[in-house]
Amino acid sequence: MNLIRAWHGAPAGFHAMDLPAPAPGDVDVWSVRADRPTVVAGSTQRSVIDEMLAADAGLAVARRRTGGGVVM
Numbered sequence: 001m002n003l004i005r006a007w008h009g010a011p012a013g014f015h016a017m018d019l020p021a022p023a024p025g026d027v028d029v030w031s032v033r034a035d036r037p038t039v040v041a042g043s044t045q046r047s048v049i050d051e052m053l054a055a056d057a058g059l060a061v062a063r064r065r066t067g068g069g070v071v072m
Helices: 011-016 051-056
Strands: 003-009 029-036 038-041 060-063
Touching: 003 011, 011 029, 011 038, 029 060, 051 060
Parallel strands: 003 029, 038 060
Antiparallel strands: none
8 A cells, every 4th residue: 555644843853753664565655844944964964063053044953863964
């Protein structure tokens, strides 16, 4: 079974969730709507974001549990 899942909220909350794994051969598609502007860093990018500078710019900061580059 293929599913379309919808989620809305703080990006930090989404990245902290344990996402359900689809069954073998199935595909889950996520529609994600952030409720605030956020800079998200990969798990190994601890020192890449100046959190005070981000806050001054009106941005929340979140980190993924997985790798990947910084995205806004």
